[in-house]
Amino acid sequence: MTKKNLNLHDKTEQTESVKRKIQHRIASNGNIFKKIESLHDIITQIDATKTREDIFNVFKSGSRWLFDYDICLISLLNNAKTHYSVNVISNLNTLEEINHKHFPVEEGMIGWVVKKQAVFIGSIGSIPIDGKKIENILKESGIRHLIVVPMKTGSEVIGALTLATIHNKAYNDTDALFAQLLAFAVGTSLKNNEAFEDARKRITQIELINEVSRQMASMLQLDQLLNGAAVTIQKTFNYFDVTIFIITDDGHELELVAHSGNFIDFLPHGYRQNINQGIVGWVARSGEKILCNDVSQDLRYLAYEYHSTKSELATPIKIDGRVIGVLNVEDTKLHAFDDTDAVVLETLSHLPINKPL
Template identity: 30%
Template sequence: VVIAARRGEPIIIPDVRKEKAYVEAKEGMLSELAVPMKAGNKVVGVINVESGKLAAFNEGDRKLLEILASHAAIAISNLQKRESIAEVNAYGRSLVNAKSLKEVINLTLNAATKILGFKHVSIMLIEDNKLKLVASRGVDKQVKLELPLNGEKGVTVKAAKSGNTIYIPDVQNEPLYVQGGVLDAKSELAVPIKIGNKVLGVLNVESRKSEAFDEDDVKKLEILATYVAIAISNIKRRESLVLLSRRLEYLIRSSAKIMQTPSLRKRLRIIVKAVQKFGWRKVAVCIRDEASEKRILVTAGLTKEEKGLPASKGIPREAWDELLSQEFEAYRMGDFYHIPWNNPWIMKYIYGGKLIQGYDADWMIAPLHTPNGKIIGFISLREPISGKMPTREELIPLELFLRHAAVAIENAKLIEDLKRTSIELENYAEKLEQKVEERTKTILEVQDKLLKAQRLAVIGELAGMVGHDLRNPLTSISAATYYLKKRLTQTDEKIKSMIELIEKNIAYANKIVSDLLDYSRELKLDLTETTPKKLIEESLSLTEIPANIRLINAVKSTIKIVVDQEKMKRVFINLIRNAIDAMPNGGTLTIRCREKGDEVIFTVSDTGIGMNEEVLRNLWSPLFTTKAKGMGFGLPICKRFVEAHGGSISVKSTLGKGTTFTIKVPVTPRIKKEKGGDRLWVEMPESSLSMTMKASEKP
């Protein structure tokens, strides 16, 4: 029976005693007839008859038994088919309920080997445009097999690309055949694992026999492959739903986080991170700040090199309208636009440099628009984590999020505008308050100055009147004193000292009158040429320096200057006398001079008692004095004389250390001369705080 089953042919043994392969089943048997039960080329069993007679069976018996074996084979085959298909269906239900891809693979290998009876089984799945071996059973060795789908090798690749079952009866004559883990394979059957028209992988079986598989094997393997495809698809769908659920949850959390963040840039960072978590490696958001007319760009996932590319600077504002034009309508997917890298028109129109430079792969863009249709910016997405561009349905959650994000961005811009406006208003109010304070202070100062000017004007007018009225009696008294001094040649010392006292007080009274007149009337500058050295030497010659005062005259400059010599000598004499008065116990008087640009700078320093802040503050005011005698006109007159030349006078003093006066005089007075001469008058204004000068003709 074994030989009959192996050969697939009937065998008649006339005398079993002469047959070495005979296996005795019953004593006394002398002849045997074994007929294989065959369904097609497949032997399902053997019908065997024996007899106690020699040569008991002839050709007629063989033919009759072959007919019976054929019917039995068909019946058995049908029954086996039903049973195996039922078992495959039962396994299929288990596959559909599998929780993981690993469980699907194990159940599939079990079904193929234990139920369907295939000895060498392998499962290959499509990943990254390659057909990868993920599991196998009954192989001679474990191999790592990856076949490119665009390649020309592999029976399994052909099945995956065509989506049809491929049966190779003899692989030795097949150029596509690629040896895997089965050595000496003779035949191969590759069934695509597909759901609809989408191929997920290949279920592959091999045999060491040629023509080892029939239509029944093909049908059973196709049924199993269908269940595998459904199971894998269900798992991927469940995984996709779980992933989508997580992403939606993250989008919802991000939406809440956006509303809690007032900063525009921080909101943009939350948006790009949320979109990145939705399945994109590289995301960029570009909006336009209407206040500053500048673009605000926030990115995620870009490398340092990519950040330097022009494309990473955001979509230019001039490209916005073009990207939303009718020309791009064919690339629209809902709110998004899919810009394919390998499209010739896109390559020329966009990547060629007309709009954007720097991209080297497919990308997607979407305008960010508010509910009223206002476009505030664009978001661009590149390199999906899944390796493939999403479908329209997969983009819907992202569209809803981006619409919410656009409103959040616009709100953030409004918040920042309000903050900026509020700060500007606060600054304006603060500046306005400051200006009001300054104006109020200025008005008060002006009022004070006006009152002071009016008072000084009255004083000046009164001083002029008093000066003129006193000058005549003083002249008479002076003449009378001179007459008495000449007539009384022989008088006692008492009368002589009284006359000298009268003369001294007449001179002092005359000085007061001169100061009053000099301060109140218009100044007349009689400009002549001299040198700083000569000016100081002449001033010193008119001043008596006490013995306890050390004089340092460091003025060596011989530069030619044009000044009213008498008035300038009066300035220096006044300052020298004040310095001497400030050093009652002796000290050092230092006079220096230096040239700077078109100015000559004099300094008169003493080591006297110095002045406090109050004295310094009122130093230039008329009628202010710290001396027992005097009207307080000396320094104000000095100031008038120096400023009349277009110069300036200032003072620095430290109590207990001394005082330094600094006089700056231009080489030539900074006065606009009129035709008619060099003699100048300085008008006495209503206030002594400013002076104007005019040229006058020579008398």
């Protein structure tokens, strides 16, 4: 074979090599095109949803076309952006310990992604942060590799999407890009859904306030009024526990005069508390409401034995501008109450003023 033929042969081999690379790239792109089509279909379905549960269900059924994962989490920030709650989208049985639980925004890879607004791709053992409760649980489940991307609506971060697998080095930059696109679609729908739910919640609560007021108007005796108010408020608004305290004549104590809910066995009727103690004591003295969505962080909170309170909302009951008692609700969940609940409770605390005390 002549030198010219050798050069031609080498060039032919080089050409074939380039062709194979191009063909491989085309095949790879074909897979990407299919993913883009699947992504479009999923987003279209998400846009048509009406509730948060629908959004999660569409995501769960559709995301499998885009990603190979064993565990998927959607974590959402609270309004104060101090904590995030974890929603387990897959493998709930093994992750019940973290499902619907709240974690400080400083904790874990999810918190890091939310604060930095950055993407993390890596092995479960390479996470360079403290506070790894979620990560440790994932590791115990056999997880080896994961993607965590921020969930945004425009410039606002509302949470994070986590995809995790038992395989090593399973995700790449393309997966991260698709995860971000899907997270944006989910985040936008959740935000729009939240606005709709907030509006519906306000309308519903106005209707419920009217119903509570109507029932209380038919109660003639003071004891009947107070007990009826506690029961009606607790059941109508589905609050975990409702108590009504009245300031004693000497002004030194608060007496429990009505109670409805899950702590009723622990605080008997007639229980008295020093007015200088607890959140209800502070409200009675100051005449101002308290909305505390994490009582462990409030030094004013007075812990009762056997109580598992995490959130508390208390408003003063006034007559002619003078505080005569406190309407108090509690829940075992962190961040159980919002400003709408506060307005509702303040409204309800004014309902008995037409009754003689």
